[in-house]
Amino acid sequence: MNAVEALVAQIQGLSGSVADLSHLHNLLKQADDSLLNESTRLLPFLDQLDPSKHSLGYLFILRACSSGPISKEQAGELVLIFSRFISSCAAEQIRLAPEKFISVCKRFKDQVMLLEAPLRGVGPMLTAVRKLQSSSEHLTALHPDFLQLALLAKCYKTGLSVLEDDIFEVDQPRDLFLYCYYGGMICIGQKCYKKALELLHNAVTAPMSTVNAIAVEAYKKYVLISLILNGQFSSSLPKYSSSVAQRNLKNLCQPYIELATSYSSGKISELETFVQTNEEKFESDNNLGLVKQVVSSMYKRNIQRLTQTYLTLSLQDIANTVQLNSSKEAEIHVLQMIQDGEIYATINQKDGMVRFLEDPEQYKTCEMIEHIDSSIQRIMVLSNKLTAMDEHMSCDPLYLAKAGRERQRYDFDDFDTVPQRFNI
Amino acid sequence: MEGEDDSAGPMIDEIYANGGDDTNHKRPIISGEQLDIEAYAGLYVGRTKIMRLLFISDHCGNPAMQVEALRMAYDEIKKSENTQLFREVVQKIDGRLGPKYGVDNAWCEMVDRRADQRKEKLENELNAYRTNLIKESIRMGYNDFGEFYYSHGALGDAFKSFVRTRDYCTTSKHIVQMCTSAILVSIEMGQFTHVTSYVSKAEQTPEALDPVTAAKLRCAAGLSHLEAKKYKLAARKFLEVGPELGTSYNDVIAAQDVATYGGLCALASFDRMELKSKVIDNISFRNFLELVPEVRELINDFYSSHYASCLDYLGNLKANLLLDIHLHDHVETLYDLIRNKALIQYTHPFVSVDLCMMANAFKTSVSRLEKELEALITDNQIQARIDSHNKILYARHADQRNATFQRVLQTGNEFDRDVRSMLLRANLIKHDYNSKSSRKL
Numbered sequence: 021m022n023a024v025e026a027l028v029a030q031i032q033g034l035s036g037s038v039a040d041l042s043h044l045h046n047l048l049k050q051a052d053d054s055l056l057n058e059s060t061r062l063l064p065f066l067d068q069l070d071p072s073k074h075s076l077g078y079l080f081i082l083r084a085c086s087s088g089p090i091s092k093e094q095a096g097e098l099v100l101i102f103s104r105f106i107s108s109c110a111a112e113q114i115r116l117a118p119e120k121f122i123s124v125c126k127r128f129k130d131q132v133m134l135l136e137a138p139l140r141g142v143g144p145m146l147t148a149v150r151k152l153q154s155s156s157e158h159l160t161a162l163h164p165d166f167l168q169l170a171l172l173a174k175c176y177k178t179g180l181s182v183l184e185d186d187i188f189e190v191d192q193p194r195d196l197f198l199y200c201y202y203g204g205m206i207c208i209g210q211k212c213y214k215k216a217l218e219l220l221h222n223a224v225t226a227p228m229s230t231v232n233a234i235a236v237e238a239y240k241k242y243v244l245i246s247l248i249l250n251g252q253f254s255s256s257l258p259k260y261s262s263s264v265a266q267r268n269l270k271n272l273c274q275p276y277i278e279l280a281t282s283y284s285s286g287k288i289s290e291l292e293t294f295v296q297t298n299e300e301k302f303e304s305d306n307n308l309g310l311v312k313q314v315v316s317s318m319y320k321r322n323i324q325r326l327t328q329t330y331l332t333l334s335l336q337d338i339a340n341t342v343q344l345n346s347s348k349e350a351e352i353h354v355l356q357m358i359q360d361g362e363i364y365a366t367i368n369q370k371d372g373m374v375r376f377l378e379d380p381e382q383y384k385t386c387e388m389i390e391h392i393d394s395s396i397q398r399i400m401v402l403s404n405k406l407t408a409m410d411e412h413m414s415c416d417p418l419y420l421a422k423a424g425r426e427r428q429r430y431d432f433d434d435f436d437t438v439p440q441r442f443n444i
Numbered sequence: 445m446e447g448e449d450d451s452a453g454p455m456i457d458e459i460y461a462n463g464g465d466d467t468n469h470k471r472p473i474i475s476g477e478q479l480d481i482e483a484y485a486g487l488y489v490g491r492t493k494i495m496r497l498l499f500i501s502d503h504c505g506n507p508a509m510q511v512e513a514l515r516m517a518y519d520e521i522k523k524s525e526n527t528q529l530f531r532e533v534v535q536k537i538d539g540r541l542g543p544k545y546g547v548d549n550a551w552c553e554m555v556d557r558r559a560d561q562r563k564e565k566l567e568n569e570l571n572a573y574r575t576n577l578i579k580e581s582i583r584m585g586y587n588d589f590g591e592f593y594y595s596h597g598a599l600g601d602a603f604k605s606f607v608r609t610r611d612y613c614t615t616s617k618h619i620v621q622m623c624t625s626a627i628l629v630s631i632e633m634g635q636f637t638h639v640t641s642y643v644s645k646a647e648q649t650p651e652a653l654d655p656v657t658a659a660k661l662r663c664a665a666g667l668s669h670l671e672a673k674k675y676k677l678a679a680r681k682f683l684e685v686g687p688e689l690g691t692s693y694n695d696v697i698a699a700q701d702v703a704t705y706g707g708l709c710a711l712a713s714f715d716r717m718e719l720k721s722k723v724i725d726n727i728s729f730r731n732f733l734e735l736v737p738e739v740r741e742l743i744n745d746f747y748s749s750h751y752a753s754c755l756d757y758l759g760n761l762k763a764n765l766l767l768d769i770h771l772h773d774h775v776e777t778l779y780d781l782i783r784n785k786a787l788i789q790y791t792h793p794f795v796s797v798d799l800c801m802m803a804n805a806f807k808t809s810v811s812r813l814e815k816e817l818e819a820l821i822t823d824n825q826i827q828a829r830i831d832s833h834n835k836i837l838y839a840r841h842a843d844q845r846n847a848t849f850q851r852v853l854q855t856g857n858e859f860d861r862d863v864r865s866m867l868l869r870a871n872l873i874k875h876d877y878n879s880k881s882s883r884k885l
Contacts, residue, residue, distance in 0.1 A: 218865070260869065330831070332831045
């Protein structure tokens with residue numbers, strides 16, 4: 021017990037400068053095992069520490085005292101301590117021990133889940149993600165947990181704020197899969213299908229050596245979203261996706277591929293019968309809602325196609341061609357699409373005619389120029405990044421060593437031997 | 445077969461009910477002028493005559509015509525030595541032509557026995573030539589074998605024998621002979637890939653081909669393109685056939701066929717310029733067209749934009765074309781292509797078209813025309829939009845500037861997305877590789 025008291029004193033004393041902190045870190049690491057043994061009696065000591073000043077020490081002790089099994093009553097109290105700590109801790113201190121911080125946050129998530137109050141976890145988790153991140157391009161291990169909580173709490177907007185950052189650095193591939201999958205679902209919830217498709221696409225095409233369940237589920241949603249957004253789906257994955265994904269994903273999601281085939285026929289009745297016969301499968305995958313959206317997107321797609329061919333068309337004719345029950349229903353669809361900016365048209369209610377117009381965008385306005393300019397800027401930044409990455413890659417000793425090994429040892433074009441390994 | 449017989453009954457009634465001159469009838473077979481089998485068969489000689497007659501009997505669905513075709517096929521086979529085909533035909537006739545057209549076992553046995561003797565003799569001769577190593581004689585021997593197999597209906601063996609002569613060819617004339625024989629057999633077998641390769645082989649011989657052979661080769665090439673649904677190439681080949689062809693290739697194709705096949709393929713695939721320069725102003729092809737005035741007329745009508753009468757001619761011809769051994773598979777496709785071409789050509793020069801007038805010109809209803817136009821517009825073959833309220837078709841002029849802006853923005857977005865996911869993947873691979881190598885250490 022005295023050892024803990026001494027440790028607390030040291031934490032209080034050594035939380036000032038950077039040098040002190042690293043010394044403290046060492047001390048804490050040594051004391052970690054003994055702390056774990058004492059885990060049940062540590063809670064009172066936390067009161068002696070200030071989470072904002074003594075973040076590192078607080079972190080170690082908090083981790084130790086939450087490592088044991090926790091009852092539901094305790095959880096309520098702990099969650100408060102956790103969220104207070106997360107919101108007030110100093111980012112530079114906790115980044116010294118990221119694994120500990122991650123495990124604390126994961127425990128926190130478990131508690132919140134135990135209490136069945138995911139909403140309580142969303143805010144603190146977002147803070148935790150931001151504090152742990154070294155830059156906005158960094159995908160932390162906490163991203164998936166945060167997104168999961170946001171998804172469960174239906175806080176899609178909060179979730180989107182994280183998804184807006186472009187991710188480049190990844191610690192664990194599993195984090196990326198989960199990030200893309202949950203992120204995709206959040207975007208679907210917000211009806212940002214474009215972003216959702218991008219995230220799911222990343223999950224499906226990410227390098228993998230074996231098929232994983234996350235990718236399979238992501239693929240199912242990927243098929244559905246492609247249909248809703250683009251009205252088509254090519255069952256062959258791009259060349260850069262891993263061969264495992266190319267070979268197996270299709271076979272694991274047969275009903276979805278068949279759905280896409282049936283969609284491509286353009287016949288609404290065919291699609292509906294197919295959905296009805298396979299309803300159970302979609303239901304058990306929790307994708308039935310999306311499947312229904314796929315069906316209704318077909319009406320839109322067919323109406324959109326009509327705008328290509330007709331200048332004017334009566335509502336009755338629209339209803340007939342896209343197989344809607346009445347002209348009233350057609351009117352609702354057309355109206356909705358005009359509102360969403362998916363078609364340009366005017367409805368003449370007197371004659372029951374719809375007049376389709378051309379896209380009024382003339383690409384002449386200031387906003388458009390600004391939009392184009394910002395796109396150019398964005399792409400230039402991206403292109404610089406690409407060049408930098410390429411340069412970095414071509415200097416990477418590991419890469420060169422591998423490339424050197426894979427090449428023939430003697431290149432006949434030049435007589436220099438290709439080095440087998442760089443010793444840098 | 446039985447199914448067709450059953451359906452034939454009511455159809456005869458229809459013929460009579462319509463007085464036999466209803467040209468726009470839905471059933472494809474019945475037309476104003478029923479195919480004159482006798483005249484048709486007279487155009488051909490040899491195996492193709494029999495095969496064409498059998499084809500007609502299989503597809504016409506009209507018992508009287510069927511029996512007539514079978515009777516002529518029976519007579520024709522009796523003149524040849526193909527006993528297997530003979531038995532098939534007898535089976536198809538099934539006693540409908542009385543005892544005169546029954547199984548003639550005595551004839552079969554006699555032919556078979558003679559065939560065996562002849563085969564033995566040929567084998568002996570060939571062996572003798574081979575031991576003496578006289579190239580020319582060996583070639584002749586194989587050639588005889590090929591002819592022998594061909595006349596007995598063993599096409600596979602015939603093809604092999606003809607091809608075998610290739611090693612013993614000494615002059616380009618021999619090569620051409622080998623090629624034409626091989627082509628003949630391949631066409632009968634329906635192996636049109638062989639036809640293409642032997643045509644090109646024959647055309648590669650260093651000496652100039654005599655005009656008749658050249659015409660024959662063009663016909664064969666045209667047929668193989670037609671079979672491969674390359675209608676434009678087929679049309680070109682048929683149009684190049686020289687008038688020297690005459691009746692010399694009657695064991696494969698008649699001059700009338702050259703006109704029909706060539707004309708239809710050209711209509712379906714050529715644009716207006718080409719149609720004028722290569723078909724209408726083509727003097728040598730004009731000779732062929734004279735043989736089939738209907739085709740000549742319909743091409744002229746098409747060119748001078750008399751679409752209604754052009755489509756009428758096509759409707760009249762359809763029944764007979766469906767009974768053509770080479771063309772029947774393609775009739776529907778070619779007709780659709782021609783009709784679409786006509787529609788496109790009709791709309792092309794106008795800014796706006798009155799659909800009622802257009803429907804009159806094409807002898808169809810406005811709503812059906814609308815559907816056809818819709819399909820063509822969706823297919824991006826006509827740049828126009830339909831004003832279905834006022835029944836007017838308006839040409840649509842794509843705004844290049846706007847389209848370019850749209851494309852640029854889209855491409856930019858795609859690039860953006862692709863690069864970002866690529867960088868991410870690259871990082872993942874790097875991570876994977878790093879973790880692998882750190883595990884190794």
